[in-house]
Amino acid sequence: MEQVFIYDTTLRDGSQAEGINFSVEDKMRILQKLDEFGVHYIECGWPGANPKDTILFERLRKIKTQNAKIVAFGATRKAGKKAHEDKQVENLLKSGAKVITVFGKSWDFHVTHAIGTTLEENLDMVYETVSYLKKHVEEVIFDAEHFFDGYRHNESYAFKVLEAAFQAGADWIVLCDTNGGTLPNEVYEITKKVVQKFPQARVGIHAHNDSDTAVANSLMAVLAGARQVHGTINGLGERTGNANLCSIIPNLQLKLGFSVVPSQNLKKLTELAHFVSEISNTPLPKNMPYVGESAFTHKAGVHASAVMKRSETYEHIDPSLVGNRRKVTVSDLSGRSNILYKLREMGLEVDDKSPELIKLLEKIKELEKEGYHFEAAEASFELLCKRHFGLVKNYFDLDAYRVLIARRSTDLSPVSEATVRLYVEDIKEHTAALGNGPVSALDRALRKALEEFYPSLKDVQLIDYKVRIVNESEGTSAKVRVLIESTDGRRKWGTVGVSENIIEASWIALTDSLVYKLLKDEEEGIM
Template structure:
């Protein structure tokens, strides 16, 4: 293992570069939740987006003004001033300064072809744009980083000019120079050769790497850059990003720590949260996890019988390059009847359970059996802690159903090609033996069902008045079955103080929704029961004179 004492700064651009991935859309609230998780994980820099580029990014930076992060820093992304505009009068730079971020990262052209053909300006004019933009930002912000766009292509085409662009940024006071493989076409040795020269030229500055994955080389190029002296790494969780994506931090971080012995500000306990971070971002992006993803995939340490299984039972290192637990994963022996138990035990450690819930061996067996049966039909509890806790309560005999569904019916009527549909839900439930029958209109069938169900229950449980559905995601579990496929519905709910997540699965999307919604309501009522018990325990006994 390396004796290199460098501290490698990890710069996460999931919320900006990752959000440019086809098929992914993060709301401002999504970005806030992801940013909070990234900060908890220990990322040094979290790039939030481009102020002024979209209302979503503007709203996100407003939401982040009250952040309380212990070590992570928020970065606002932008570009150099527009040609023909003074940096002091450029609206884009002004938005970076006003964003409330801790640092700015701007990109500028370092490939002469982009300067003359893309921007349509003289090479010297581009150098002045870089110089003045960085200088102006440094007068207003403590940290300014410069992304040298298309640096490796530019270096191969015109080495002298590419270096002049870096010179301009460095002279103006840039704190970090990031070399970008923007088209993703470079190879590791090409990257390493360039980085070595840049590191020698600017020994006082942090030199970074920003690699795209168009040649399946982003992680390799990132590691090559660090080996050549780079101390700043940019990438995204799960490698999401435009076209073929960015360097995958989920692979880069353990490689730096476990294989190169480099410090990244993430300790051993933090690294154990790597898989959970990967799963969380997948859920927020509403995309299926890659089961064979290195380090964190469900099959990354899966063994299916034969020689491999025999070997790992003697010594896991014979067929595993690291200890799966070091990145929060588990070894899976697919032919073993114990598969799944370790996952459940790990999950139990993550949850804050009531003291009255005791998971003995018999209860664990019931939990394992329930998990296996439910996962077989498509359930997944990684992003649904509330549903998991309810499952645990049922298996241990600590679950009390607060209501019984008698029936529900949802009408979704559309008249005419261009007219909006109308949704209405009718619900019958039984609470304490009394039948409640309500109906509600909604913006879509899910909203109608949510309103009708809560309306039927709020008389008996007034606390449901504060409960709201804050996120709703549907995922088709098998494309082979087309419209007959089962779907998984993930719901996030909130009462204004807490948030919780539940899951439902069915071939009927409304049934899957009901199951997730039922768990959401039951979990809210469990929380209220806990609060009531705590208040009762704190009441002083009455004194009779």
């Protein structure tokens, strides 16, 4: 099967979506998931454009990816400057990335009206920047910004821009539908002409979704000869978003027969989509193709009856191929195979007809109704399953906790104090601690009570804390879901808590975080 290379820009283009603000830790965690999934290129940001991206690239120098090439993104040199004199071009080299993507104008209208220079100078900017970078890094990718609009308005000049990049040594020439206004038939025809005109070049596609055709445009470009596809997980991106890789990847691999990612990795697609949804704090539409909760859901009636006999009657693929699951809303069998798969991942072999398995499934359903989502809280899900089978001991028992928040007129900010009473091995511990917020105070008091008995908890750090309203229509009485990310320096894990009370939801997630650390230490024999 012919290979198509996936270029993920969730961390850069995806972060430009309204309401999304990835922290450095968010980016590191998403990058790890993308790398494990088998993405070929991960565009991590624009070095020097903001402090977070600069810090991120400094941290990336110290890690080695399994599958993906780390990519730094930037622009061609400014008009009137030499490439080596342009600070942002130098920042790309200083990033340490071995692959650099630069974008340049391929629409004459943008050259004269947006950057205000001559058409010849723009060609020099493209050629000189690509050739300069190519001397210092392994791979240079050229994004021909607004290529399809440029082609329609001035075909000759658009091709001259591609020629400049190709002659300068660009490893990939990527055709960008930056405004998202091109339709699939046009993308196919234009891409085919580019492939024919540059038979030695490797061509890619970068589509935006303003006409709701970004996925279709990407597929048509591949059919026309493109072999690198840019996009984001869940289609995140500015305005209406970028091409959705969660649809593109299975369409290419399962429908068109291209080699994209290993088939065993494709089964993690739904997990990846929900993971990015939680980290970005953007709800995943239930009806999103392939990975949405409703993508393979069938109600009672003709559909449900038929699909239980032969799944292909009302399903275009086997949902397990992308890690999703069939749901028959009136059946207690719904989701059993999915749980069995997860249990086996944890090393638990359970008979598929076991009453305990059915009870676990029902318990998970009830928790989901309450607002629990375990996609980005892998640790809480593992604890839930292992507790159900009696495989997690009581490391401590709660007697009581209390959180006080006070602010006097002379205080610059409120003062938070937490008190915790626990029983550890029949010994009562009563501790108190201050924090820069109620959750911080609660965390410190809990650790203070436990670290004497479990010294390894000193290694645990909370590195992220997110809150989401579960049932928005309830106003101030709504339930909240708290997601906490923790690390001990060797691994990272996520835990979740749900309650009408944000402190109680935080307590659930906090205690799960510490219990998970203790359980893993015990399983590894280091307690």
